[in-house]
Amino acid sequence: MNTFARSSCVLFASLLLAGCAAEMGGYSGASVTRFHLGQQIARGPIAVEPADPADANSLEFNQIAAAVERELARLGWEVDERRGDTEQVAVVRIDQAARQGRRGGGFSVGVGVGGASFGRRSAVGGSVGATVPVSGYRRGQLVATLLSVRIQRRSDATVAWEGRAELEAPAGSPDASRGAAADRLAAALFRDFPGESGRTIRVR
Secondary structure: OOHHHHHHHHHHHHHHHHHHHHHOOOOOOEEEEEEEOOOOOOOOEEEEEEOOHHHOOOHHHHHHHHHHHHHHHHOOOEEOOOOOOOOEEEEEEEEEEEEEOOOOOOOOOOEOOOOOOOOOOOOOOOOEOOOEOOOOOOOOEEEEEEEEEEEEEOOOOOEEEEEEEEEEEEOOOHHHOHHHHHHHHHHHHOOOOOOOEOOEEEEO
16 A cells, blocks of 8 residues: 555545544644645745635635635745745635534545655545535534645645645534634644655644
8 A cells, every 4th residue: 555545545544533533522623734845835925815816816715715815824934925936835725515423333524645756746635525515504414524725836736745634613603613724734834844745644
């Protein structure tokens, strides 16, 4: 089994444990995985942009971007809110899915995860698989939120670092909203940057 496959298995197991805590109404932290080549990552002007350009001017993305921008600024980057003019860019994606709480047997994780690759292509970000409708959450459901960030060069799309962080929260709780979840997830994702590559950890 390769490194990325092993890390996905570890992340799946950690999400099962997170589900237990979420069902009891507690915050058990975020599952965080980072990938990089172990080389120093230059700091400089950087823009935070959505994976889907159609989201660029939405109020929701601006709220999510602000959480990532705070962390990048803390780490020494100069955040350029004009976008489109910087050589470095942080590409951001956030996904949500919902599932019903435990009913006697097992769990089903709503947000899937993939591996990672470097160079001109990247697989960070995860597909969304909703076990119940994402809109119109009902009591007893758990909402999973996945934040993915990829730092790359704009000129050739070469990836220097990428990571993802996921948490689950009961429907209707503050952490089930994208904005509140983004704050927690960004803080967890960039803690101890760049982090150990290929390892999934739980950050509280």
